[in-house]
Amino acid sequence: MRRCIPLFVVLAALGGAIAVPAPARAASGEKAAPATIAQSLREEAGGALRRFYATRDFKPLWVAKSGRIGPAADRFLGYLETASLDGLKPSSYDVDELRAALAGAKGGAPDAVARAELLLTESFARFVRDQRRPVNVGMVYADRKLKPKRPKVEAVLRSAALSGPFADYVANMAWMSPHYVRLRNLLAHARKTGAGETELDRIRLNMDRARGLPGPWTMHVVVDASSARLWYYQGGKQLGTMKVVVGAAETQTPMMAGMLQWAILNPYWNIPDYLVQKNIAPKILSGRSLASMRIEALSDWSENPSTLDPDGIDWAAVAAGKRDVRLRELPGGANSMGKVKFLFPNDEGIYLHDTPNRDLLAKPDRHLSNGCIRLENAPALAKWLLRKPIGTASKTPEQYAPLPVAVPVYLTYLTAAATEKGVAFRPDIYGRDK
Secondary structure (H helix, E strand, O other): OOOOOOHHHHHHHHOOEOOOOOOOOOOOOOOHHHHHHHHHHHHOHHHHHHHHHHHHHOOOOOOOOOOOOHHHHHHHHHHOHHHHHHHHOOOOOOHHHHHHOOOOOOOOOOOHHHHHHHHHHHHHHHHHHHHOOOOOOEEEEEOOHHHHOOOOOHHHHHHHHHHHOOHHHOOOOOOOHHHHHHHHHHHHHHHHOOHHHHHHHHHHHHHHHOOOOOOOOOEEEEEEOOOOOOEEEEEEEEEEEEEHHHHHHOOOOOOOOEEEEEEEEOOOOOOOOHHHHHHHHHHHHOOOOOHOOEEEEEEEOOOOOOOOOHHHHHHHHHHOOOOHHHHHHOOOOOOOOOOOEEEOOOOOOEEEEEOOOOHHOOOOOOOEEEEEEEOOOHHHHHHHOOOOOOOOOOOOEEEEEEEEEEEEEEEEEOOEEEEOEEEEOOOOOOOOOO
């Protein structure tokens, strides 16, 4: 039985942020001009809705050029009716009342159209805020500003109004990440085809990981360590994608969000201590030289260290783990960092970088790194981030190039995928789906 809860009670529970429109005045039946609907909105809107509409001179959001509510409304009602896919209750959104208001607005009477407009906008803001609710999925926020918060009503509506044609924004569910939308559709398909609860729960877990990713209107980078792929977005579009090499099961790429701030051209590679002990020191003891490997030994980890004579280092002690020594590989075509690396401050020492080892990118399983992300097309990403090609003229080592704007990067883990046969899951390399 449908709950008979007055709309003002529901909105009061939201803290008074959104005011209820007054009942519609008698419909005249004549077609409404946009200015007349705007006047009705000016009279009826209150609270956060009034503040939002005032910024656009009370121009309606849902009304098409015909003066009637546009097709975005039907698409939105479809989302509300399937809100259980998002872990929400469809009964919370008074879909029957919205449909009745839309039916009453079909004649084009300004008051009826304005009432339907305000009810749609209130429900839209509430649904988007509920969809984007923060969920703890083990993501580390290297930049605390990226930690998800339930967005405010006015922020939700401003983004919707400013992000291209509103009908397209609604049709694409563009307030959510494309990865979330894909997984939502996958969950709907899995339900229809009778998938088991374990499979459904695993898709929901993936959806929660994708829930905290931005929509495509925010300039950002996503790295999925499960599929070993990277995407970058801006202006409502996916501008590029590429293969990447990510951490092996023993040296996993973490789930992390940070702000890309610097590109370093012609970088050195500071070799990790464990590789110095297990890889470099044994080679020196077997007769190789640092010079032949284009590696130099340094006195310390400061910005201006002095170089050390390799012959003065106790390599047996290094190999035994009794002594540490700082080694770095010189820039050049064979450098493990390639032509460029991209830094975002984090405590794990994770970054994105070019690679000369192109054969690794051809492998079907690219979980092969020590945790950092090796890029298939670093110059393309650099051109987008720096807004210019990186060039090849200068050979100066370790050139710091600040990005014109800091860009969020999200390292996530999405194992669920769609195939021709239905739902599939990639191997859970990191054991995070258990």
